Amino acid sequence: MVSSATRGRPRSFDRDTALDLAIRLFWRKGYEATSVRDLSEELGIGTPSLYNAFGDKKALFTEAVSIYDREYGGFIEAAIQDAPTSAAAVRRILLEAPARYTRHGLPHGCLVASGDAGTTDSEIHDSLQHLRSEKAQSLSDRIRADISAGQLPEDTDADGLSGYVMTVISGLAQRASEGATKAELTTIADIATRSCP
Template identity: 60%
Template sequence: MASTPTRGRPRAFDRDIALDQAIRLFWRKGYEATSVRDLSDELGIGQPSLYNAFGGKRALFDEAVGVYDSEYGGFIVAALTEEPTAREAIRRILSEAPGRYTRRGLPRGCLVAYGDAGTDDPEVRAALTKMREGNTTALRRKCDSDVDAGRLPADTDTAAVAGYVMAILNGLAQRARDGATRRELDGIARVAAEAVPTFT
């Protein structure tokens, strides 16, 4: 007697893969424009399973942003940590940003820069603002250290320098989202780097 074929077992849910899919969806659309249904469809799981695995859209977004920063971002912190002077760190940040914002196979731009666009959720806005301000503060402190060491003029407005660099990065991220080529972004970054105050 022939045996009855059994149905294949459903593919096991891989939480890490699902989280990466969520990161990329939030990266493309932002928090506000991403619905729970979008997430359910993208991850290939039902909404109850989504809540069981991640605790809901807000909790998933918070986790996604944290993993994004460690897996796909982090180049600003790396440059500030590894380069000996603020000028070298700034030049590295500006030279790397165009490539970071136009990576093949990934959404364009930066989740931290624009993930809260259009949302009225104060906690989402506060979380991403804190991350952006953290990068700005770290850059200002790097510049302050160079002022103290005599590598920057004593009257350098370090807050303005840090704010300028971050504004350029936000602009590069937006141009990338608008479809600008890597070459165009590289040109903008080179012009921006030349505007950084001269170091002795």
């Protein structure tokens, strides 16, 4: 029998664990298709506790994307920073994406690439578009630096090449979320690398 002292007490939970569950739910379903009820059930907490811990759905999604990009993403930035040349960075990004988007035990695809699919919320769309644009700009800047250093032809279109790479990996993420295997995605990535300078 539940005592009057414990009845109605909010269920305790680990915030980081709950946040990771939210990240994975948004990763699978996207912002628009994920309801507050879905989140409450996935996290195992009542709606009041959800709001108390994270704010509204939009605030939770924003926090989830930030943590996702740091904990589950980051391979694009790492390639740009660590590869010896922009050409090597491009190759590394394209060839690493298939494994990243089909990791065992995690949702397939990419939250940053498709988390805003179908949403009519301009703030959500704009925030993810800004994040995607930042990644593309970082790659463009790296390519432009190599052009200036004579490592790439002067007529290389830095923005065009960066846009191409980002478009390919966005497509790979989409295909992964639809069930494509790592091997299938790697075949596509191999073709894409051969078309790059």
